[in-house]
Amino acid sequence: MKADAVRGHLDGLLLAVLEPGPLHGYAIITAVQDRSAGALQLRTGTIYPALNRLERLGLLRSTWESLGERRRRCYELTDAGRRALAEERTAWRAFTTAIGSVLDAGPAPRPAT
Template identity: 80%
Template sequence: MRADAVRGHLDGLLLAVLEQGPLHGYAIITAVQQRSGGALELRTGTIYPALNRLERIGLLSSSWESVGDRRRRCYRLTEAGRRGLVTERTAWQEFTSAIGSVLDPAAPATPRTAS
């Protein structure tokens, strides 16, 4: 899958893999890859700036943990992050429904509700 296909959906992907509990950066990359069946391969240069931004805006928190002689930063969802994930999922469902309606005109369009 093209790397630019993830653009605009990275926040939702990161929030979703952290929903089950805290993970360090490499574990986040691995979780996205596994959950996508290998279709999505995120690079460290992509996720760390996004994780830092999500932490800055309060959707994630982080702490340093030691594993043997190594230290790694573990990220976890905040309550605001859980609410943000709900918003991301809703936006994704609306997006895929709209695109699906265009790409497959035989599929019934789902009407938008006024917000």
């Protein structure tokens, strides 16, 4: 799948994979990949700026976890993030319905002669 396919939908993807609970960055990348059956492969250079932006907007909060001597940042949805995810889903359904009605339409009617 083209990398451009994610453009404009990254926020919704990140919010959706965080809906069940907190995840660290690599787990977010893996969750998107798993949920898309490998079709979507996000890079760390793509998701971390997006996660930071979503946190600045108040849609996510993060905490630091220690795993042995390693520290990793875990992200989770805020209430505002849950509302934003619901809005993203509504917008996505409207978008796919509109695009589907064009792409899946039968032949255009011929003008009357």
